[in-house]
Amino acid sequence: MGIKFVLFDLDGTLLPMNQEEFTEGYFKLLQEKLSPRGYEPQKLVRTIWAGTAAMVGNDGQRTNEQVFWEMFCGVYGEKAAADRALFEEFYEKDFEGARVFCRQNEEAVRVLREIKAMGLRTVLATNPIFPEAATKKRIRWAGLSPSDFELVTTYENSRFCKPNPAYYREILGQIGADAGECLMVGNDVEEDMAAGEVGLSVFLLTDCLINRAGKDLAGYRSGCFGELLAYVRGLA
Numbered sequence: 001m002g003i004k005f006v007l008f009d010l011d012g013t014l015l016p017m018n019q020e021e022f023t024e025g026y027f028k029l030l031q032e033k034l035s036p037r038g039y040e041p042q043k044l045v046r047t048i049w050a051g052t053a054a055m056v057g058n059d060g061q062r063t064n065e066q067v068f069w070e071m072f073c074g075v076y077g078e079k080a081a082a083d084r085a086l087f088e089e090f091y092e093k094d095f096e097g098a099r100v101f102c103r104q105n106e107e108a109v110r111v112l113r114e115i116k117a118m119g120l121r122t123v124l125a126t127n128p129i130f131p132e133a134a135t136k137k138r139i140r141w142a143g144l145s146p147s148d149f150e151l152v153t154t155y156e157n158s159r160f161c162k163p164n165p166a167y168y169r170e171i172l173g174q175i176g177a178d179a180g181e182c183l184m185v186g187n188d189v190e191e192d193m194a195a196g197e198v199g200l201s202v203f204l205l206t207d208c209l210i211n212r213a214g215k216d217l218a219g220y221r222s223g224c225f226g227e228l229l230a231y232v233r234g235l236a
Helices: 019-037 041-056 064-076 078-082 084-092 094-101 106-117 132-141 165-175 189-198 225-235
Strands: 005-008 121-124 182-186 201-205
Touching (some): 019 041, 019 084, 019 094, 041 064, 064 078, 084 094, 094 132, 106 121, 121 165, 165 189, 182 189, 182 225, 201 225
Parallel strands (some): 005 121, 182 201
């Protein structure tokens, strides 16, 4: 039985970037937005990271959004709850400034279009630590549209994060698919290849490879977007 769904990571996969450069630039924009409201820059960054860690450790009882804001408000109290609209405004407007830290890959767009033309269904399986507004912006920076995907994972609609295998099980439930019907494509060995633990086929995109642990890559089908397309044609 061939695959029916192709799941794509976003950052470093469909949207080329240097992760450290992007994160540094994104945090600088956030600090500029919130410092006038009394958020000390270094404390703000530490708290954002703590909230991210809480989402990564989410046990599925609440959405990632709920977990993040519980952590954030635990640090800043009622002030954070009162300023939540300011955060939403940041992602709707100011976050656009982070676009300069990303690139666009026409080959990625072409391959995704060809995969859809083959009748395969596509999912954006980006780590759901960002709000929907920020995720949609990053999709557009990649030269794509949110409508290109049957499902886009965000912190509002997800209860787990990568590399937890439960993140991939949750997606399977949301799209009504069996693991054997799906291929996960991503550039992060730890986060994206974890899909293989629940039975999905995996393809490691090497253009912006992240391999923090220096893992042996011989066990993964890997390559550029052209090689991905050839592999998908063989599976479909």
